Amino acid sequence: MELFLLCLKIFFVRIIDVSLGTIRTIVTVKDRRIIASLIGFIEVFVWFVIVKEALNTDETSLFVAISYALGFSTGTYIGSYLSNKYIKGNFGVQVITSKEILIKKLRSVGYAVSVIDVKGHYEDIEKFMLFIEIDKHDFNHLKDFIKLYDKKAFIVVNETKYVQNGYFQK
Numbered sequence: 213m214e215l216f217l218l219c220l221k222i223f224f225v226r227i228i229d230v231s232l233g234t235i236r237t238i239v240t241v242k243d244r245r246i247i248a249s250l251i252g253f254i255e256v257f258v259w260f261v262i263v264k265e266a267l268n269t270d271e272t273s274l275f276v277a278i279s280y281a282l283g284f285s286t287g288t289y290i291g292s293y294l295s296n297k298y299i300k301g302n303f304g305v306q307v308i309t310s311k312e313i314l315i316k317k318l319r320s321v322g323y324a325v326s327v328i329d330v331k332g333h334y335e336d337i338e339k340f341m342l343f344i345e346i347d348k349h350d351f352n353h354l355k356d357f358i359k360l361y362d363k364k365a366f367i368v369v370n371e372t373k374y375v376q377n378g379y380f381q382k
Contacts, residue, residue, distance in 0.1 A: 215271050219279035225262040226283025227290060229255050234291025238299055243373070302372040303351055307342040308332065311362040315342065323354065345375060 232255035240248040266276055307314075308330060318325050326343040346354055351369065358365050 215273055215275060218265070218269060218271060219275050222262055222266050222276060222279040223283040223286070225258060226280055227287040229258040229262065230284050230287025231291035231294060232258070234288060235295050235299070238295045242299070242301070301348040302375055303346050303348050304370045304372045305342075305344040305346060305351070305354060306368045306370075307344065307358060308339055308366040309342065309358075309362045310337050310339050311365070312338075312340065314358065314361040314365070315340065317361055318342070318344070318357070321357065345372060 232251050236248050236251040236255060239251065266280060269276065310332075315325055315327055323344055323346070328341050328343075330339045330341045332339045344354065348371070355367065358367065
């Protein structure tokens with residue numbers, strides 16, 4: 213029973229510390245240093261406490277290591293889920309299309325679209341490159357909307373670190 217409780221504790225505390233680590237990494241990339249530092253402090257404190265307990269136990273069961281590893285993998289999954297769900301971000305989306313109607317339709321539903329004429333592999337076909345800046349949570353809607361009007365649209369997505377001025381809606 214003592215081994216079981218130790219394994220459960222290790223598993224759940226690893227979920228907490230690894231989830232915090234995943235969130236800390238993403239917050240660091242987004243240049244939010246103070247928040248990342250605070251999360252890092254809590255993460256390492258929790259990690260130290262559980263590692264100390266796991267290594268200082270008299271139990272020599274492989275279940276301790278399995279609980280530790282399962283907590284790590286589950287924490288990675290949960291941390292990435294939470295980061296995706298709750299950490300704000302923007303995507304810069306570039307779309308290459310030959311469907312001019314797509315531009316009008318995107319604008320009619322509120323997307324800000326900048327357009328330039330481009331030449332593709334087949335120069336006789338008129339093509340447009342669309343630049344669209346969106347909240348990352350709107351991406352699936354945008355992608356599905358584009359596919360309604362142009363199944364062959366070429367879509368490139370980049371995470372945007374900084375946006376200033378311009379028209380940003382939807």
